[in-house]
Amino acid sequence: MNKQEFEEQAEALYTDVRSFLDDTFELIDQIDEPQKxxxxxxxxxxxxxxxxxxxxxxxxxxxxxxxxxxxxxxxxxxxxxxxxxxxxxxxxxxxxxxxxxxxxESEQLFTVRIPDPNRPDTVSFLYKENGKVFIGSDIFLDEVPNYKWKKEPENQLTESEIRKDFEWAWKEGFAKPVE
Incomplete structure (x- = not known):
């Protein structure tokens, strides 16, 4: 074998090895990592x-x-x-x-509005403070309902938080999923 033949065989081998490695790395990239x-x-x-x-x-x-x-x-x-x-x-x-x-998995959160047909300018709702759930209210000065209270984190409760002391509010369907 002369030098020219050796270089040609080495080049062909390099091309084959490079192709093999490219294919191998492509397959490795397709392997799914274990997910939690x-x-x-x-x-x-x-x-x-x-x-x-x-x-x-x-x-x-x-x-x-x-x-x-x-x-x-x-x-x-x-x-x-x-x-x-x-x-x-x-x-x-x-x-x-x-x-x-x-x-x-994160628990579904709910807001709970307690209806009061006698006070359309007020909204009563459940909220959490220091780990306990209470009934709170907000008055609408312009008599237009304001739904900002639903976005406040302390007003977003889990099912178990609601049911602990306010099972009746859950059963009556006052709890609505947070969107």
């Missing part, structure tokens, strides 16, 4: 309580849930057990939480 799973708050709380011995916790929860579902235990399913039974791939989700991490 998004779970309800009660699942995250259960996971945090049980993450140090997750296998045992899953097994014992499944066993207890099985007893409840099959009538061996008269207790009702708690929220997590219901999720474990009815959520598709719930055990896989718990494993993914361990492997890839997780995020807690």
């Amino acid at each position: 799973v998004v779970v309800p708050k009660f699942v995250a709380e259960w996971y945090e309580r049980n993450k140090d011995d997750l296998n045992t916790a899953i097994y014992s929860t499944i066993t207890e849930t099985y007893r409840k579902v099959n009538g061996e235990n008269d207790d009702l399913l708690d929220t997590f057990e219901g999720w474990l039974v009815y959520e598709d791939n719930s055990i896989l989700i718990l494993v993914q939480m361990r492997l890839f991490g997780y995020e807690v």
Whole structure:
């Protein structure tokens, strides 16, 4: 083999290797990175309580849930057990939480206006202060309803915050989702 033949073979090999590497990096770019799973708050709380011995916790929860579902235990399913039974791939989700991490899904927020047909110039609503929920009101001086109160963070509550002391307002349908 002379120098010219060697250079030609080296150039062809370089082209083949470069093409191979380009194809390989293109495939690597197509691989999905594992994503954190998004779970309800009660699942995250259960996971945090049980993450140090997750296998045992899953097994014992499944066993207890099985007893409840099959009538061996008269207790009702708690929220997590219901999720474990009815959520598709719930055990896989718990494993993914361990492997890839997780995020807690944000709870739906609501505003609660309490109607008062005798005071059209006033709006009564629920608001949160120092962790407690109260009934507040706002007067419209120009007698035109002002809906700015809905945008204030202290007036945006979760379902559980509303139901804790104002179950009646929830049942009456006064809670409206924040858009």
